[in-house]
Amino acid sequence: MIVAFTDLDDTLFQTLRKLPPDMKGLTPATLGRDGQPHSFCTPAQSALLAHFAASGITVIPVTGRDPAAMARVTLPFTSWRVLDHGLTVVRPDGQVDPEYRLQVLKQLGPLQDALKDSTTAIAELAQALGCRLSRHTAHDTHFMTVLKHPDANAASLERVQAALEDHLTMRGDADLHVIANANNVSVLPRAPGKAEAVRYLREQHFSDATLTLALGDSLSDLAFMNACDLAITPPGGQVLRTVMAAKLPQR
Numbered sequence: 001m002i003v004a005f006t007d008l009d010d011t012l013f014q015t016l017r018k019l020p021p022d023m024k025g026l027t028p029a030t031l032g033r034d035g036q037p038h039s040f041c042t043p044a045q046s047a048l049l050a051h052f053a054a055s056g057i058t059v060i061p062v063t064g065r066d067p068a069a070m071a072r073v074t075l076p077f078t079s080w081r082v083l084d085h086g087l088t089v090v091r092p093d094g095q096v097d098p099e100y101r102l103q104v105l106k107q108l109g110p111l112q113d114a115l116k117d118s119t120t121a122i123a124e125l126a127q128a129l130g131c132r133l134s135r136h137t138a139h140d141t142h143f144m145t146v147l148k149h150p151d152a153n154a155a156s157l158e159r160v161q162a163a164l165e166d167h168l169t170m171r172g173d174a175d176l177h178v179i180a181n182a183n184n185v186s187v188l189p190r191a192p193g194k195a196e197a198v199r200y201l202r203e204q205h206f207s208d209a210t211l212t213l214a215l216g217d218s219l220s221d222l223a224f225m226n227a228c229d230l231a232i233t234p235p236g237g238q239v240l241r242t243v244m245a246a247k248l249p250q251r
């Protein structure tokens with residue numbers, strides 16, 4: 001059995017804004033809140049998915065999307081799903097996996113104070129810079145605070161990111177980390193996350209897999225990609241941009 005663990009946004013599909021304006025052969029992959037097609041697969045992404053399907057490869061989404069946002073993905077995923085940045089594992093029948101849920105809640109408990117603290121610490125600056133702050137929950141428990149700028153203002157988002165990172169450093173809080181994407185900055189636990197969910201699925205349900213593929217575009221995908229046999233990442237993504245910009249260490 002071959003299993004492909006795959007991030008969704010900017011890996012299997014993206015919004016039109018991130019595609020060349022003249023691109024042909026796009027396939028709708030998600031709906032927006034207004035019910036209209038929002039993200040699209042390029043012909044290459046569609047070909048990859050068709051190849052996985054034709055080869056009998058089990059495809060398991062590993063996404064930051066919550067259940068509501070996952071419900072707007074129109075691609076036909078039929079196996080297990082990893083949602084909420086790895087805090088929720090959904091079984092093929094659509095039910096939340098109770099064993100993994102218990103494991104996550106046990107780990108989230110001791111992190112509540114640090115999460116609350118970093119949220120309080122950033123609230124004032126975020127508001128002054130015009131960023132919207134929202135607390136995200138999984139299993140009815142706060143696990144992430146997201147700062148979103150309505151116009152994706154890079155300078156504002158960078159200041160929020162730096163302030164959050166300083167706060168974590170100052171507190172000596174190694175259990176939380178900051179991740180950044182196009183229009184948002186989030187603070188969340190290092191673990192559990194996507195890597196723990198993928199390891200859980202590999203151990204509990206896919207121990208007979210002879211090959212595990214990992215697909216992702218972001219630095220926050222690297223830990224789960226590193227927990228598989230082979231990693232695949234799109235050009236122009238955060239992972240490759242970071243690697244391309246890396247300087248060889250000075251000797």
Ligand SMILES: [Mg+2]
Pocket residue numbers: 007008009010011216217218
């Ligand atoms: Mg992504």
